Amino acid sequence: MNLAGELVISRARFARVGDRLRETLGSQRSMQAFQDVFSALGRMSEAGADGGDRQTLRAELDALRSQARGIQTHLEPVRREIEALARAHASINELGEAIHQLDLVTDGIQKSVMDTRMVPIGPLFTRFKRVIRDITRLNGKRVQLVIDGEKTELDKRMIDELGDPLIHMVRNSADHGIELPEVRRAAGKPEEGTITLNAYHRGNSIVVEVSDDGKGLPTERILRKAIEKGIVTEADAERMTPRQIHQLIWEPGLSTAEKVTEVSGRGMGMDIVKSKIEGLNGTIDLDSTPGRGTTLTIKLPLTLAILPSLMVDVDGDVFAMPIESVVEIVSVGGRDLTTLFGQRTARVRGRVVSVVRLDDVFSFNRGGSGAGRNQGDELTLVIVGESGHEIGLAVDRVIGEEDVVIKSMAENYKNIAGIAGASVLGNGQVSLILDVPALIGMASNTVCANA
Numbered sequence: 001m002n003l004a005g006e007l008v009i010s011r012a013r014f015a016r017v018g019d020r021l022r023e024t025l026g027s028q029r030s031m032q033a034f035q036d037v038f039s040a041l042g043r044m045s046e047a048g049a050d051g052g053d054r055q056t057l058r059a060e061l062d063a064l065r066s067q068a069r070g071i072q073t074h075l076e077p078v079r080r081e082i083e084a085l086a087r088a089h090a091s092i093n094e095l096g097e098a099i100h101q102l103d104l105v106t107d108g109i110q111k112s113v114m115d116t117r118m119v120p121i122g123p124l125f126t127r128f129k130r131v132i133r134d135i136t137r138l139n140g141k142r143v144q145l146v147i148d149g150e151k152t153e154l155d156k157r158m159i160d161e162l163g164d165p166l167i168h169m170v171r172n173s174a175d176h177g178i179e180l181p182e183v184r185r186a187a188g189k190p191e192e193g194t195i196t197l198n199a200y201h202r203g204n205s206i207v208v209e210v211s212d213d214g215k216g217l218p219t220e221r222i223l224r225k226a227i228e229k230g231i232v233t234e235a236d237a238e239r240m241t242p243r244q245i246h247q248l249i250w251e252p253g254l255s256t257a258e259k260v261t262e263v264s265g266r267g268m269g270m271d272i273v274k275s276k277i278e279g280l281n282g283t284i285d286l287d288s289t290p291g292r293g294t295t296l297t298i299k300l301p302l303t304l305a306i307l308p309s310l311m312v313d314v315d316g317d318v319f320a321m322p323i324e325s326v327v328e329i330v331s332v333g334g335r336d337l338t339t340l341f342g343q344r345t346a347r348v349r350g351r352v353v354s355v356v357r358l359d360d361v362f363s364f365n366r367g368g369s370g371a372g373r374n375q376g377d378e379l380t381l382v383i384v385g386e387s388g389h390e391i392g393l394a395v396d397r398v399i400g401e402e403d404v405v406i407k408s409m410a411e412n413y414k415n416i417a418g419i420a421g422a423s424v425l426g427n428g429q430v431s432l433i434l435d436v437p438a439l440i441g442m443a444s445n446t447v448c449a450n451a
Contacts, residue, residue, distance in 0.1 A: 004106075004113045005306060005405035011106045012402065012426030014099050021092050037075075110306060110403075117157070118302075121208070122150030124159055125197045128170045132195065135174040142192040143178050145170075149199035154206050158300060161280055162208070165273040169210045169296050170195060172270075177214030177294055187291065189213070205324050206302060211295035217246050217288040225254055246288050250274045281307070281322070281406075281420050283437045299324075307406055309423075309433065311399035312382060314358050318431045320404050320423060325436035327383040327390060329398055334378065346381060346392055353383060353392040356443045362418060384436045391443050406433060418442050 125147045132145045154162075178184075178193035185191055198209040219242050226232045226248045232240070248254060252271040277284045282300035301307060301322065309320035310329075328348075336347045337355070344355040381392035404423035409416060420435035 001113050001117065004110050007106050007109060008306060008403055008405050009424050009426065011099075011102055013428075014102060014426075016426040018092070018095050018099050021095065114155075114302070114306075117155050118153040119156050119159055120150060121152050121154050121159060121199045122147070124163060124166070125150055125199075127163070128167065128197065131167060131170055132174055135171060139175060140180065141174065141178050142181050143174050144192055144194055146194055146196045147198075148196065152199040152201065152206065154199075154300070155302065158206075158280055161276065162298075162300075165276045165298075166197075166208070166210065168269050168273050170197075173210060173212040173214065173294065177212040177216070179215050183215075202299075203324060206300045208298040208300070209295060210298075211293060213293040216290040216292060216294055217249070217286075219245050219290070222246065222248055222254070226251065229253060243287075246286055249286070278435070278437060281435075306403050307423075307433065309402060309404045310382065311402050311404075311431065312393075312395040313397040313399055314395050316396075318399065318425060318429060319358070319434055320402070320431050321382070321384060321393075321434045321436060322420075323401060325384045327385065330381050330383065330392075332379045332381055332392075337379065346379065348381070348383065348392065353381070353390055354443065355379065355381065355394055356391045356439075357394050361439060361442050385440050389440055391440055393439075404431065404433065 129145055132143050135141075136143050173195045174193075178195070179187070179189075181191035184193065193212065193214055195212045196209070198211070200207055223232075223237050223240070223245050226245075227234055227237055229251075231248060231251050231254065237245075249270050254270070274284055277298055277300075280300055282298055285297045285299075286294065287297070288294040301324070307320075308323045310323050310326050312319050312321070330348055332346045332348065338345055338347075340352070345352050346355050347353075379392075379394050380396070380398060382395055382398070383390055383392050385391055402425075404425075406421040407423060409419055409421055418435050418438045420433045420438075423431050423433060425431050
């Protein structure tokens with residue numbers, strides 16, 4: 001897989017060399033102009049060859065012919081080099097065909113190598129049948145495990161990394177979510193609760209869902225615990241929606257278990273689950289309905305090695321962002337830009353989107369103008385995130401889509417919040433890969449700090 005990644009980088013370099021050669025040799029007008037000059041000199045050197053009536057005129061013509069022949073002699077090496085450049089046009093076309101063939105071969109090798117690393121997620125899901133049996137034996141509940149999408153394939157390394165987060169989510173569903181048989185019967189539900197594990201493809205991503213038909217998250221208890229631990233203030237708590245309160249379970253040390261058991265109540269776990277998923281360049285979302293149940297949705301890239309990305313230029317640096325995180329690219333005029341509670345916003349297709357600059361989030365030491373620094377400027381925004389959790393990233397230029405080979409920042413330098421990794425571009429330049437979920441969180445913290 002590493003070699004296939006290097007091949008992708010080499011392909012990008014070949015493509016860049018080909019593009020530059022086409023730009024350099026893109027026109028043959030100079031050759032035509034040179035031929036015209038050369039022909040004119042030839043006519044000058046032959047002018048008046050039949051002589052004339054006057055001796056002076058003949059002498060001037062002889063001198064002119066001599067100068068023209070001298071210029072022709074000096075230009076002859078230049079003519080040969082220009083003719084060689086003209087012949088290079090044919091080689092450029094051959095190079096283009098070779099690059100196209102290399103493109104096909106690289107894609108084939110990349111796909112083949114990825115296929116060898118892809119394994120079905122079914123065996124991982126099947127592991128949790130025993131986990132459910134052990135938990136139900138301890139807490140006296142009746143729970144069935146339903147498995148869907150077991151043939152969905154995922155990168156083997158990702159399968160290995162998913163084991164611990166999934167086991168924690170399944171345990172939470174069985175211990176916190178599913179009610180006791182008598183409680184379910186009183187609520188008009190079947191005595192046996194259901195936990196569903198599901199996996200499916202969505203574009204270039206894999207979606208893994210863990211859902212249950214239990215009681216849902218205890219909103220009031222989560223909020224009370226969060227206030228007790230100082231995670232939120234009472235003033236902030238009054239303005240929070242149920243969904244925002246539910247997201248507090250990702251905070252370290254927050255547990256709603258009424259007593260410590262072998263399964264839960266130690267106040268650790270869900271924050272580790274989230275960091276594990278984000279470490280796989282994925283995202284995790286939670287949706288809970290009181291009395292109906294809870295669904296945890298994990299979205300992961302197909303592979304950890306090669307990532308389809310949108311390349312953008314920000315203040316002279318090239319950044320990559322996963323194409324799956326990009327909602328749309330828009331150009332926003334000054335009339336659609338405004339400031340709301342100290343935060344710059346833009347109106348895009350009837351909705352208000354926060355405008356974020358990377359130099360604000362990462363505290364870049366920049367002296368330049370930066371992307372969209374003036375209030376009246378027209379901005380190019382890359383809208384990233386998901387519905388309800390979007391930001392508009394201000395960029396100077398959109399370069400295009402490219403497959404990038406992910407290089408670990410931790411192995412080569414250190415982990416940096418908001419940066420998922422780095423990649424080497426075709427011209428040898430290093431491009432940082434943005435961690436979009438972390439970037440959205442950092443942008444929200446910046447807004448709160450400014451407010």
